[in-house]
Amino acid sequence: MFANVTTERKVTDRNRWIALYVLCVGMPMIVLDVTVVDVALPSIQDDLDFSQSSLAWVVSAHLIAFGSLLAGRLGELISRRDVFLAALGVFTVASLLCGVAQSQEVLVAAHFVQGVGGAMPSAVILGMIVTMFPEPRERAKAARGGGQGRASTRVSGRIPPPQQNETSRTVT
Numbered sequence: 001m002f003a004n005v006t007t008e009r010k011v012t013d014r015n016r017w018i019a020l021y022v023l024c025v026g027m028p029m030i031v032l033d034v035t036v037v038d039v040a041l042p043s044i045q046d047d048l049d050f051s052q053s054s055l056a057w058v059v060s061a062h063l064i065a066f067g068s069l070l071a072g073r074l075g076e077l078i079s080r081r082d083v084f085l086a087a088l089g090v091f092t093v094a095s096l097l098c099g100v101a102q103s104q105e106v107l108v109a110a111h112f113v114q115g116v117g118g119a120m121p122s123a124v125i126l127g128m129i130v131t132m133f134p135e136p137r138e139r140a141k142a143a144r145g146g147g148q149g150r151a152s153t154r155v156s157g158r159i160p161p162p163q164q165n166e167t168s169r170t171v172t
Contacts, residue, residue, distance in 0.1 A: 016132045020142050023125050026088070030118040033095065034062065037111070048104050061108045065115025066122075075124035080131065083124045091117030 037044075037058065045055050075083040094117050097110035133139040 019132060020129065023084075023121075023128060026084070026121050027125065030091065030121070033091075033114070033118070034059075037062070037098075044107070048101070048107060050104055054104060057108045058111055061112035062115035062118070065112045066119045069116055069119035069123070071120040072123035072127065074120075075127060080124040080128045084121050084128065087117050087120030087124075089117075090114075090120065093117075 041055060041058065044050060044058060045052075050058070071083055071087070091114060094110050094114035098107060098114060101107035101110055129142050130139060133142040
């Protein structure tokens with residue numbers, strides 16, 4: 001009887017740590033996307049004929065959605081796991097839409113939706129860690145792991161967009 005409980009506990013422990021690794025990969029992925037957009041701004045401006053002032057909306061749409069969404073409460077009402085999984089879906093579909101956008105309006109709208117998809121996991125990840133690791137010692141280990149995922153993104157920093165001058169542009 002005790003062997004069953006121990007085996008069951010090991011599977012649960014393993015699943016919790018796997019879930020933590022998934023959570024730790026989620027946030028850097030979202031931050032990396034913002035960096036990729038920053039790097040791609042000159043190409044986006046050329047390909048979709050953005051003016052300099054309109055180009056600011058590509059970044060602003062994402063930031064407005066990301067900064068204003070309060071998905072933490074939604075995670076408490078529905079479930080943090082479901083909000084996290086839905087966020088990955090929203091973020092992935094919006095990223096696809098950004099990639100295939102053929103107009104300024106579609107790109108800005110898709111980037112806004114992408115900001116929603118990025119804000120949702122941010123709001124529930126810490127709550128998920130606290131729930132999955134109720135013991136203080138394990139929670140401290142898990143929080144350090146989650147913190148390292150976020151810190152690695154911050155340490156890598158945002159890559160500045162490449163500098164272009166008139167001689168570096170290709171002439172068609």
